[in-house]
Amino acid sequence: MARRTQSILKQLLNRHPPPLSTTSRSVTYMPRPGDGAPRTVTLIPGDGIGPLVTGAVEQVMEAMHAPIYFEKFDVHGDMKTIPTEVLDSIRRNKVCLKGGLNTPMGGGVSSLNVQLRKELDLYASLVNCFNLPGLVTRHENVDIVVIRENTEGEYAGLEHEVVPGVVESLKVITKFCSERIAKYAFEYAYLNNRKTVTAVHKANIMKLADGLFLESCREIASKYPSIKYNEIIVDNCCMQLVSKPEQFDVMVTPNLYGNLVANTAAGIAGGTGVMPGGNVGADHAVFEQGASAGNVGKQKFVERKTANPVALLMSSAMMLRHLQFPSFADRLENSVKRVILEGKYRTKDLGGNSTTQEVVDAVIGKLG
Amino acid sequence: MALHIAKRLLRTRATTPTVALFSAVDRSFSSTSSDLIRATLFPGDGIGPEIAESVKQVFNAAEVPIEWEEHFVGTEVDPRTQSYLTWESLESVRRNKVGLKGPMATPIGKGHRSLNLTLRKELNLYANVRPCYSLPGYKTRYDDVNLVTIRENTEGEYSGLEHQVVRGVVESLKIITRQASLRVAEYAFYYAKTHGRERVSAVHKANIMQKTDGLFLKCCREVAEKYPEIKYEEVVIDNCCMMLVKNPTLFDVLVMPNLYGDIISDLCAGLIGGLGLTPSLNIGEGGIALAEAVHGSAPDIAGKNLANPTALLLSAVSMLHHLDLNEKADKIQDAVLKTIAEGKYRTGDLGGKSTTSEFTKAIIDHL
Numbered sequence: 049m050a051r052r053t054q055s056i057l058k059q060l061l062n063r064h065p066p067p068l069s070t071t072s073r074s075v076t077y078m079p080r081p082g083d084g085a086p087r088t089v090t091l092i093p094g095d096g097i098g099p100l101v102t103g104a105v106e107q108v109m110e111a112m113h114a115p116i117y118f119e120k121f122d123v124h125g126d127m128k129t130i131p132t133e134v135l136d137s138i139r140r141n142k143v144c145l146k147g148g149l150n151t152p153m154g155g156g157v158s159s160l161n162v163q164l165r166k167e168l169d170l171y172a173s174l175v176n177c178f179n180l181p182g183l184v185t186r187h188e189n190v191d192i193v194v195i196r197e198n199t200e201g202e203y204a205g206l207e208h209e210v211v212p213g214v215v216e217s218l219k220v221i222t223k224f225c226s227e228r229i230a231k232y233a234f235e236y237a238y239l240n241n242r243k244t245v246t247a248v249h250k251a252n253i254m255k256l257a258d259g260l261f262l263e264s265c266r267e268i269a270s271k272y273p274s275i276k277y278n279e280i281i282v283d284n285c286c287m288q289l290v291s292k293p294e295q296f297d298v299m300v301t302p303n304l305y306g307n308l309v310a311n312t313a314a315g316i317a318g319g320t321g322v323m324p325g326g327n328v329g330a331d332h333a334v335f336e337q338g339a340s341a342g343n344v345g346k347q348k349f350v351e352r353k354t355a356n357p358v359a360l361l362m363s364s365a366m367m368l369r370h371l372q373f374p375s376f377a378d379r380l381e382n383s384v385k386r387v388i389l390e391g392k393y394r395t396k397d398l399g400g401n402s403t404t405q406e407v408v409d410a411v412i413g414k415l416g
Numbered sequence: 417m418a419l420h421i422a423k424r425l426l427r428t429r430a431t432t433p434t435v436a437l438f439s440a441v442d443r444s445f446s447s448t449s450s451d452l453i454r455a456t457l458f459p460g461d462g463i464g465p466e467i468a469e470s471v472k473q474v475f476n477a478a479e480v481p482i483e484w485e486e487h488f489v490g491t492e493v494d495p496r497t498q499s500y501l502t503w504e505s506l507e508s509v510r511r512n513k514v515g516l517k518g519p520m521a522t523p524i525g526k527g528h529r530s531l532n533l534t535l536r537k538e539l540n541l542y543a544n545v546r547p548c549y550s551l552p553g554y555k556t557r558y559d560d561v562n563l564v565t566i567r568e569n570t571e572g573e574y575s576g577l578e579h580q581v582v583r584g585v586v587e588s589l590k591i592i593t594r595q596a597s598l599r600v601a602e603y604a605f606y607y608a609k610t611h612g613r614e615r616v617s618a619v620h621k622a623n624i625m626q627k628t629d630g631l632f633l634k635c636c637r638e639v640a641e642k643y644p645e646i647k648y649e650e651v652v653i654d655n656c657c658m659m660l661v662k663n664p665t666l667f668d669v670l671v672m673p674n675l676y677g678d679i680i681s682d683l684c685a686g687l688i689g690g691l692g693l694t695p696s697l698n699i700g701e702g703g704i705a706l707a708e709a710v711h712g713s714a715p716d717i718a719g720k721n722l723a724n725p726t727a728l729l730l731s732a733v734s735m736l737h738h739l740d741l742n743e744k745a746d747k748i749q750d751a752v753l754k755t756i757a758e759g760k761y762r763t764g765d766l767g768g769k770s771t772t773s774e775f776t777k778a779i780i781d782h783l
Contacts, residue, residue: 213594223584287686315661
């Protein structure tokens with residue numbers, strides 16, 4: 049009899065996971081006097097679905113009465129360079145929230161996203177891919193943070209035509225950049241209680257370039273003995289991501305592999321519509337959708353106003369923590385998670401058919 | 417009699433140049449029904465010999481008109497090839513134009529090239545084709561994968577040209593040439609046409625690497641114009657990765673440069689169950705086709721009759737498709753899929769307890 053009740057109890061508990069605690073006492077953060085003064089944040093809506101999702105963030109911030117004041121700037125992907133006033137604003141405010149800039153394919157204009165990162169030296173790009181409770185995906189127990197070197201590597205943009213029909217592109221790896229990204233990755237793991245850092249590389253083929261990256265990672269790893277460090281080749285990594293993603297924790301990668309791994313990880317955990325992310329440097333931080341896989345320009349999302357605001361909302365929660373407003377961040381995040389858990393208001397990429405505005409209203413409604 | 421020969425001459429001449437370039441049957445003037453096609457077989461190391469034996473048995477039972485010429489990796493470095501593969505082995509593949517390779521373990525050490533690199537450079541294998549389809553009966557998280565990845569295998573990021581500029585700064589060259597891109601694009605569309613595929617997607621990152629991937633895309637577009645019946649689209653690599661893990665049915669044939677191809681083809685292998693089940697075919701200049709099993713040689717289970725011959729069998733099937741022996745290919749493929757779907761005879765890596773020989777026998781029974 050006791051055995052049966054045990055299994056019945058287990059069944060009951062598994063079927064109804066405990067809800068996100070709303071009534072229990074929350075953590076108390078003790079601010080310094082004057083921390084409540086409003087902070088200015090640069091806002092770049094961008095192209096395509098950008099204005100839609102940044103509008104969502106603005107609405108939610110207002111509803112929460114968050115001490116954030118947005119300085120909006122109009123930047124489009126087909127501009128030649130980022131206007132200086134935007135860069136000055138970001139340098140002044142130190143924090144920016146960006147929708148998305150659509151890079152025109154194939155000709156002439158170098159990506160504004162890349163330009164922004166280079167100008168402000170945002171050398172680390174961070175994407176947090178995790179399973180949202182209530183969102184059913186093929187993979188469970190996913191909680192991966194991909195930290196990707198953002199300034200050099202394959203995206204250095206140094207290409208030239210040697211002779212007609214033969215084009216060369218330079219992939220540059222420097223010890224300086226590899227070291228600082230490795231340092232950031234291990235520091236992140238240490239500050240966020242993460243257990244493992246995995247370096248992704250292709251050093252069996254690109255022995256010098258990725259070999260240098262690995263060397264830097266190994267050096268930094270020796271300074272954090274409590275954090276486990278291992279290395280994995282990028283093609284094996286992608287294979288493991290689709291079969292056993294629970295083995296990964298924090299991943300540090302050079303530029304190109306990071307792009308692929310981040311998008312793959314985002315895809316297995318629910319799609320790029322829900323993953324938060326941002327770019328951070330020594331002095332500035334730009335928060336945006338974690339892994340944007342080219343949906344910025346998709347016209348039909350713009351027309352039908354069905355872009356998913358969850359990713360940018362979660363990124364703005366990260367931004368609130370970065371600005372040291374942790375309570376607001378927690379409230380926003382919990383509200384978004386509750387909306388996803390409920391499942392009534394979901395945009396098309398999550399399997400529902402709500403519009404952006406409906407999701408935003410639901411989030412505002414659930415703000416505690 | 418002269419009329420006969422003249423008729424056959426005219427018929428072979430009438431085939432389009434691309435077909436003549438890729439087809440391996442277009443060789444002799446004798447009738448193909450009674451002729452045995454000679455194919456080179458490299459059993460390889462570790463579990464290689466057992467699974468090669470399995471392939472030979474299945475082919476015998478299916479009465480496939482292939483005569484195997486076995487070659488083994490030598491025990492010392494051949495100075496003519498600078499590797500453990502002998503010159504005779506390479507000549508054999510060049511002569512037969514068709515081959516099957518088991519897993520080879522490159523011996524550690526210096527003074528010789530890796531075996532795979534030797535094969536690739538000497539035979540000029542420019543395209544690596546991996547058909548990835550979900551095996552019914554072997555459940556993975558993805559049930560409806562049916563795509564083919566075609567990867568350029570000679571240049572791109574894997575040219576191996578790196579150097580240290582100053583201490584702490586390393587440069588690696590990624591090279592894209594018009595010739596190589598055209599070659600692999602031609603093969604991709606040819607493959608799509610002959611295998612009844614409807615769409616070819618070129619995977620690139622031309623928004624960032626505008627000149628290099630831009631050149632690759634230009635070549636793909638040129639070839640696409642020659643095949644108006646096949647739909648052509650271009651997908652950015654990060655978008656492609658994301659769509660592959662969310663919905664693999666969106667893709668049909670993928671053609672891409674070297675690095676992206678490496679990552680995407682392994683990702684697709686992961687979708688269907690790993691490298692132990694993935695077939696692979698390398699295409700070389702002059703219509704050479706070398707099918708290979710991409711998994712390792714698994715020295716820990718070598719000789720114990722526990723290995724899974726599926727990858728090598730399916731690679732051999734794709735080799736048969738290349739040789740236009742389509743009904744034999746389909747027969748063997750159906751037998752393999754049925755055996756796995758049934759679930760009674762499965763080797764250890766698929767979760768079963770059968771031995772290699774039991775699995776092979778089950779396949780032969782299903783023929």
